[in-house]
Amino acid sequence: MPDDRLISRLFEALEAELSQERLEWFAEKFEALAQDRPQTLAFFVLQHVCQRLASALEGEAVSVERFHELTAGIADQIADVLRDLQQGNGGVAKLEPLVTTLFRNLGLFRR
Amino acid sequence: MESSLKEQLRALLQQKSICHGEFTLASGAKSDFYVDARVTTLDPRGAWLIGQVGWEVVKETASKLGRRVNAIGGLTMGADPVALSIGIAAQLQDPSTPLQVFTVRKSAKEHGRLKRIEGNFSPGDSVVVVDDVITTGGSTLQAINAVEIEGGRVAFVMVLVDRQEGGREAIEQRGHKVVALFTRADLIDTDAGRPAHIAAV
Numbered sequence: 616m617p618d619d620r621l622i623s624r625l626f627e628a629l630e631a632e633l634s635q636e637r638l639e640w641f642a643e644k645f646e647a648l649a650q651d652r653p654q655t656l657a658f659f660v661l662q663h664v665c666q667r668l669a670s671a672l673e674g675e676a677v678s679v680e681r682f683h684e685l686t687a688g689i690a691d692q693i694a695d696v697l698r699d700l701q702q703g704n705g706g707v708a709k710l711e712p713l714v715t716t717l718f719r720n721l722g723l724f725r726r
Numbered sequence: 727m728e729s730s731l732k733e734q735l736r737a738l739l740q741q742k743s744i745c746h747g748e749f750t751l752a753s754g755a756k757s758d759f760y761v762d763a764r765v766t767t768l769d770p771r772g773a774w775l776i777g778q779v780g781w782e783v784v785k786e787t788a789s790k791l792g793r794r795v796n797a798i799g800g801l802t803m804g805a806d807p808v809a810l811s812i813g814i815a816a817q818l819q820d821p822s823t824p825l826q827v828f829t830v831r832k833s834a835k836e837h838g839r840l841k842r843i844e845g846n847f848s849p850g851d852s853v854v855v856v857d858d859v860i861t862t863g864g865s866t867l868q869a870i871n872a873v874e875i876e877g878g879r880v881a882f883v884m885v886l887v888d889r890q891e892g893g894r895e896a897i898e899q900r901g902h903k904v905v906a907l908f909t910r911a912d913l914i915d916t917d918a919g920r921p922a923h924i925a926a927v
Binding site for chain 2: 631632633634635636637639643672673674676677678679680682
């Protein structure tokens with residue numbers, strides 16, 4: 616994956632604290648990357664993770680504590696996937712832990 | 727208009743929509759209060775009051791600016807009940823009014839006609855863009871962009887609650903007047919025991 620300006624902007628944005636608006640921005644960029652780049656599956660999953668989390672935050676009175684619970688670990692794991700993609704790996708191995716974190720944070724696991 | 731309608735709306739917002747605590751807002755900013763406007767905009771009494779008060783403000787602002795207005799809408803879903811309430815009030819008060827209502831999707835449909843705006847909107851319309859709450863102005867600016875891209879003209883912007891955190895300025899920098907039915911100062915008593923004064927509409 617070429618180290619272009621968009622990927623650099625994504626890394627920079629991941630260093631700041633997440634927010635609903637920032638997650639919506641990430642989702643939009645990952646959607647575009649899924650359509651433009653060969654690593655379609657990885658970017659598609661990243662888009663859905665961001666969109667799902669943004670939806671969870673939307674229109675809610677989210678306490679600071681709850682916000683940290685919902686977003687814990689997400690930015691670091693997205694950055695891990697991006698680094699993996701940059702190194703020429705498919706990023707797929709890092710996707711499962713990311714989705715697991717998302718489900719755990721949202722309290723969706725039933726097992 | 728009876729000023730008491732605006733007072734009633736303010737009381738309802740204070741009773742149902744203002745939550746105190748430590749919150750993270752959509753922008754990521756931290757705040758000691760949260761405005762859950764939907765419990766008021768989707769309350770039948772609240773919707774009726776928003777319609778009555780909002781339609782008066784639309785007429786008055788359009789007249790002051792010398793602009794015709796023929797549609798009202800904003801970004802789904804916060805703006806939807808506000809726009810429809812005002813559209814219904816306009817129709818009840820003046821059945822000949824041309825005011826129509828539309829809604830703006832957060833993103834364009836990927837299939838079909840790829841529309842971003844749904845409902846009663848046509849290129850060339852002069853519209854009031856509405857929102858329930860503005861903080862940074864992000865969702866309102868998204869709606870403004872969609873209206874302009876699809877050939878509409880923004881007459882002005884009207885919001886139910888302006889949190890006074892830069893949103894109004896961001897929208898006005900784009901050249902659009904912003905009218906707020908209420909501001910943070912109207913709803914949050916900073917001086918304990920003294921209710922904020924609301925100017926009559």
